[in-house]
Amino acid sequence: MLPIISVVIKALWLMLPAYIANPTAAIFGGGKPIDFGKKWHDGQRILGDGKTFRGLAGGAACGIVIGLLEMQVATGEPFVIPPITGVIALSFGALLGDIVKSFFKRRFGYERGAGLPLVDQLDFVAGAWVLAYIVDPKWFIENFTLPIIITVLIVTPILHRATNIIGYHIKVKKEPW
Numbered sequence: 001m002l003p004i005i006s007v008v009i010k011a012l013w014l015m016l017p018a019y020i021a022n023p024t025a026a027i028f029g030g031g032k033p034i035d036f037g038k039k040w041h042d043g044q045r046i047l048g049d050g051k052t053f054r055g056l057a058g059g060a061a062c063g064i065v066i067g068l069l070e071m072q073v074a075t076g077e078p079f080v081i082p083p084i085t086g087v088i089a090l091s092f093g094a095l096l097g098d099i100v101k102s103f104f105k106r107r108f109g110y111e112r113g114a115g116l117p118l119v120d121q122l123d124f125v126a127g128a129w130v131l132a133y134i135v136d137p138k139w140f141i142e143n144f145t146l147p148i149i150i151t152v153l154i155v156t157p158i159l160h161r162a163t164n165i166i167g168y169h170i171k172v173k174k175e176p177w
């Protein structure tokens with residue numbers, strides 16, 4: 001297999017729990033908001049109605065299920081077997097990254113759904129990586145090499161845009177970004 005193709009496949013494989021958790025949170029969303037409708041000191045909602053317990057649980061569960069499937073079918077390079085700690089961290093971290101971004105968007109006066117280029121596409125990646133590094137630094141460092149990181153940073157905005165357009169057209173997202 002060509003080295004570049006191997007790197008792209010490994011990058012997508014490693015990020016799959018995060019890549020699945022992020023959009024499925026929108027599918028399962030609705031219900032009680034994580035911030036309970038409360039406002040921050042600035043008078044703005046802490047997070048907004050778009051971040052719900054149901055979305056967090058549903059998105060994380062989908063990411064974890066995909067990771068568990070990866071653990072069963074992985075056959076070696078580029079399909080590494082992720083540890084359960086990595087799967088859980090990538091899944092929850094992706095959603096936590098999105099939640100942190102929402103908090104700061106509210107602080108900067110962005111309304112729910114307002115676009116923030118690159119931040120909207122990479123927030124969940126940052127959250128997934130930070131939590132995965134905290135939970136299992138050895139696994140993270142061994143697998144998220146510089147070529148993998150660069151690949152993820154290039155491919156993710158493209159995938160994110162495509163999935164958001166699909167989500168918009170199937171009516172699970174109010175905006176196509």
